Structures are given as C-alpha cells and as structure tokens.
Amino acid sequence: MKPRLTCSIIVLSLFLHLQNASGFTTAAIRRRRPSIRALSSAPDLDAGRSARVSAVSSADPDARGVIISPSVAKADFLRLGEEASAAVGAGCAWLHCSVQDGVFVPKTSFGAPVVKALRKGMPESTVLDVKLSTVDPINRVPEFVSAGADIITIHPESTPHYPACINSIISSGCLAGLALNPSTPASVLLPVASDVSLVVLMLVNPGHGGRSYLDEVLRKIPEVLQVYSSLGLPRPYISVDGGVSPNVAPSLRGAGADVLVAGGGVFKAKDKTAAVDALKCGGGNVEVEGTGVD
Secondary structure (H helix, E strand, O other), X not given: OOHHHHHHHHHHHHHHHHHHHHOOOHHHHHHHOOOHHHHHOOOOOOHHHHHHHHHHHHOOOOOOOOEEOOEHHHOOHHHHHHHHHHHHHOOOOEEEEEXXXXXXXXXXXXXXXXXXXXXXXXXXXXXXXXXXXXXXXXXXXXXXXXHOOOEEEEOHHHOOXXXXXXXXXXXXXOEEEEEEOOOOOXXXXXXXXXXXXXXXXXXXXXXXXXXXXXXXXXXXXXXXXHHHHHOOOOOOEEEEEOOOOOOOHHHHHHHOOOEEEOOHHHHOEOOHHHHHHHHHHOOOOOOEOOOOOO
C-alpha cells in the first residue's frame, strides 16, 4: 500500500474513532446532508435552479456518465455568448466559471456580472459550476448566488472557517464543492463531506500553471472515494481541473473522475463537438486554433 494512501486511512480511522467516542456517529453525519426539499426551500432559489440542483443531486452515480465543464475563462470574451452557446450545443452540460481575485491566486479573471450574463443567455438546463479562487469566499457567495450559480466551490486554504462557508453555500440553495490543490490532502473533506457534492482535484496550482500533477490526482481520486465510503455517504462528483486534454482524459475517467474541466481544449477547438466527444469517450489529438491550449 502506498505511503500516502496509508497515511490518509490512518487519519480517517482516527477521525471515525473520535466520532464514536463522542457519540457523533456516521448516521448523524448522514443526516447533515441537506435534502432536495431543504435546498428548494431557500428563499432566493428560483424554480430553474431548483430543477438543476435536483437533477445534479439525484443522478445515479453509476449511470451519470462523464460531464464536460469547459472553463469560460478560455473563451473569446468578445464573443462570449456565442462561444458558450457553441460549447453547450456541442454537448457540454455544465459551464465552469473560474473566479480569480489576484490575491488568493496571482491572476484575475472575472466576477458575478459574467456569471449573470451566462445564466441569462444559456439554456435553462445548463449548470453553472462556479469556483471561487478568492480570499474570504464567504463574503462573495451571496453575489454569485444572485448571479445564478448552481454549484459554488471554494478552496479550504482560502478561509480559516471553510466549513462555515460550505454551510453558507448550502443554505443559499446551491450545491457546495471543495477544491483540493495538488498539495491538499483528501482528509480536509472529513469535516464537510456530508455537505460537499463536488470535489475538484486540481491538476495544477491555481493561477500559477506550470507542471501537471497528473500522478498525484490519480492517487488522490481513490482517497476521496475512501473518505465518502467510510462515512457511509454517497459518492460525490469528482471533477478534475487544470489542463485536461484528450490525452489524459482516459486515465482520469478510468480512475473515477466524472467531471472534466477543459478550457482551451473545447473553446479553441475547430470542431467543438469532436473535442467534447474525445474528452468523454475517446482520446488522441483535436485540431485547435491559436495557442495556449490548457
């Protein structure tokens, strides 16, 4: 057994022991997971979001297939509506909105107005998958809820109280996600796993680029699944973000990833339908326009 996986199992075992000793049982954790009815009762949740949240939450983990969530940060912003519509038309059920503030990460991207525009312009069924790479994300949650986000993901390192932020997202009517950087252990999920529907595994350090940590992600996927299984929780969506290409997609799918975030791989492809198909079930190279494909 690999040392890293062994360490995670030890941490998980200690956590479960402390739960049993304090009377905080696995059953109690399971009850903390909000039901669709609870999510739908949030005061600002419209009918469209309720339907999308319900569809995402109720999908059978063994039958939901691979979802392509292209990062709109890689689209041509002069033609954002056209580009996003083309991606959805090519088979992308989700759109990934990577929000970067220039503080938590060195780069800046865009804010809630772009998410609001996408919500207005996209089909009702399109899921807006928002990742906040920002400091103090709990202060940003309300504006992205109002803009139309369906899933809001945060980094545990971005706030000293990430469980409180996860709770804020759930209370707003959105689904919550947690993003794990290459150096972030799967054990950070333990306090919040019952409320986290999407686990995002970063192939790169956000905002920095550089080398791809493919081997680390492939090792981390079973660690995440082990956390949920040991707590008696349903399998979460596992997303991989940071330069997913048709060349690495097969190994990620085989390891258990079911959401692939590919920016330039979709938006710069001459044939977006072929690019999406290659990510979902194929492999090999797809012809792209320009440079900078992630």
